[in-house]
Amino acid sequence: MGSRGFKAGTRCKAWLAMIAAIVSTVFFSAVFQAEGKDSSVIVYASQDETYADPIFKQFEKQTGIKVRAVFDSEAVKTVGLANRLLAERSHPQCDVFWSNEEFRTRLLASENIFRETNGWAAMGYxxxxxxxxxxxxxxxxxxxxxxxxxxxxxxxxxxxxxxxxxxxxxxxxxxxxxxxxxxxxxxxxxxxxxxxxxxxxxxxxxxxxxxxxxxxxxxxxxxxxxxxxxxxxxxxxxxxxxxxFIPNTIGVIRNSPHPVEAEKLFRYLQTAPVLQRLLKEDALESAELPKPEAGLKVDWDELLKDWNTTxxxxxxxxxx
Missing domain, CATH: 3.40.190.10 (Periplasmic binding protein-like II)
Structure with missing residues (x-):
């Protein structure tokens, strides 16, 4: 083989090696991204960060699932995240919504933001x-x-x-x-x-x-x-x-990016250890839901119908 042929072959091999490296990089990057995606869950939380963050860390430790939490500011408590969920309804970015009150969760449920079956739950108060x-x-x-x-x-x-x-x-x-x-x-x-x-x-x-x-x-x-x-x-x-009486509420977003991980967190947040921790921190007064006869009686259907006017x-x- 002449020197020109040798050089051309060398260049060809170099190009092939470069292409292989690029393909390999793209492939493994996609794999790692997929693995990262599969091992995380995105939470919008109006529960106070002081109470929620240690619970998320414990969940991560037990499951290996990374929690990516977005918290609301107190001045517009819950409203900001609720509006964000409504804006994202056609392209959900969130998996789980954890609120320390009930009204906005019911409002989101009325807008079909949560999954169809077992979409949201209340706990404690x-x-x-x-x-x-x-x-x-x-x-x-x-x-x-x-x-x-x-x-x-x-x-x-x-x-x-x-x-x-x-x-x-x-x-x-x-x-x-x-x-x-x-x-x-x-x-x-x-x-x-x-x-x-x-x-x-x-x-x-x-x-x-x-x-x-x-x-x-x-x-x-x-x-x-x-x-x-x-x-x-x-x-x-x-x-x-x-x-x-104000229960905590948890909802799983319809068509969420990480449905398996969302279900795991949804169940975890309702477990006795989590509720006991919230009780210990005074984030809840009781791990039980309030009795129907306790406090103000609320007609939620009427409240949701009138809330904008109010x-x-x-x-x-x-x-x-």
């Missing part, structure tokens, strides 16, 4: 409560109902989270159902006129009460427990027949 600064207000003189907050003696002395989001929004919607629209609107306008401190989230309500900015507020039981652990001079009081009314009354 926390409650809506009154939080009181014990240095400023004796328990005996504290209000025990939402209706009391419109009294002039509490002007500028009560805090609540912005009622367009999270459990505060749900609570206001359920009160509208309980009282009727006319009484509810009168109460909402009287409350707004009483100059409440409207803040971004229930944990902020607890901090404002504990710090003496206001005397009492309406918030969630887990946030009160966290404030007590921090040494704030606060106590929780029930809201008589206006108490709202939200617009709240936005008008509590405009910031």
């Amino acid at each position: 926390r409650t809506r409560r009154l939080v009181v600064n014990t240095n400023l207000l004796p328990i005996a003189k504290a209000p025990h109902a939402f209706s009391d907050a419109t009294n002039q003696i509490w002007r500028g002395k009560v805090a609540l989270a912005y009622p367009l989001f999270g459990t505060t929004a749900t609570h206001f919607m359920v009160l509208r159902q309980k009282w009727g629209d006319a009484q509810w609107q009168t109460w909402c306008r009287a409350l707004a006129a009483n100059k409440p401190l409207v803040v971004d989230g229930n944990s902020v309500v607890v901090k404002m009460v504990g710090g003496g900015e206001v005397w009492f507020g309406f918030t969630d039981s887990d946030d009160i427990a966290a404030g007590q652990k921090d040494g704030l001079p606060i106590v929780e009081l029930p809201l008589s027949d206006e108490t709202l 939200t617009k009314e709240l936005e008008t009354i509590f405009l910031r």
Whole structure:
């Protein structure tokens, strides 16, 4: 073979080797990507990261499945992720939705966001409560109902989270159902006129009460427990027949990218060890679901039908 033939053969072999390397790289990259895809699960979580992250890490340790979690901000609790799921419905990016409340999960279910069979489940509960600064207000003189907050003696002395989001929004919607629209609107306008401190989230309500900015507020039981652990001079009081029970909820997204892993996490989050951990951390008050006769009665079908109208009314009354 001449030198020219030798060089041409060498170049040919070099090209073949390069092509083989590229094919090999692409092949193994695809394999690794597939393996990575198969061993992960994507979660949208409005459960507080403080509580959820250790549970996800334990799940990873037990199963080898990587949890990729996206958390919501407290100011727009649950709403942001719910809207994201609605926007992604034709091309789902999420596998599991874990919420620390019920309304948005039911709303998503009504929009067929979850898989058809065993699409979502509820577990345990926390409650809506009154939080009181014990240095400023004796328990005996504290209000025990939402209706009391419109009294002039509490002007500028009560805090609540912005009622367009999270459990505060749900609570206001359920009160509208309980009282009727006319009484509810009168109460909402009287409350707004009483100059409440409207803040971004229930944990902020607890901090404002504990710090003496206001005397009492309406918030969630887990946030009160966290404030007590921090040494704030606060106590929780029930809201008589206006108490709202708030289960955690978990849903598997229809046509999710990782259905097998999603099912494993869905089941895991409902296990006794997970529920006991949430109880220990005061993220839940009970591992059992609330009894049907407990607290405010909710007609979910009616609530879902009216929620958009109620939200617009709240936005008008509590405009910031």
